[in-house]
Amino acid sequence: QKEVEQNSGPLSVPEGAIASLNCTYSDRGSQSFFWYRQYSGKSPELIMSIYSNGDKEDGRFTAQLNKASQYVSLLIRDSQPSDSATYLCAVGMDSSYKLIFGSGTRLLVRP
């Protein structure tokens, strides 16, 4: 059973702080990794994609991938109250069309 694991949270950080979200996956055949943000009652919205080991930065967001440890993370710098949402980690494999989602980490940014 291919799994994607996330801490459900909530992760509470003050405004302006760095939020660190983590995700582990079980299948070594995983090739593509995505972070989506989901507000309550809404659809997943892409934040970042990452395919290679290392860091990838986009504005206030940095995704980190370590395939040897089967670990992917998302850092959010200068967190804003509007970042309060559930962050979903999703993993794709080259043997499959689907994305496997984690259960999400709820982030709460306190003003």
Place this chain on the structure above:
Amino acid sequence: EPEVTQTPSHQVTQMGQEVILRCVPISNHLYFYWYRQILGQKVEFLVSFYNNEISEKSEIFDDQFSVERPDGSNFTLKIRSTKLEDSAMYFCASSSGTLKTQYFGPGTRLLVL
């Protein structure tokens, strides 16, 4: 910016009735997907569709489900005889290739009574 659209946004139906959920994927995308999310649970894959046929389906996608691309723009999910446990948010997604980013539509909230 191109986006995936879905209709209706909400659907209420009686158990045993048929429902059709509609999606318009991003126009230059070739891969289409349906996912569902039961309240408070994970987003779950249902089916993928490429080149006018199902490319992959999950255990959830049993004989009561079907998908179709009736024309060049729409992609539909039909649930033949709805059950109470089909109540969920259904998301359509599309991508330009395998392993590429899947972009999600706003979803259809289905409630089966």
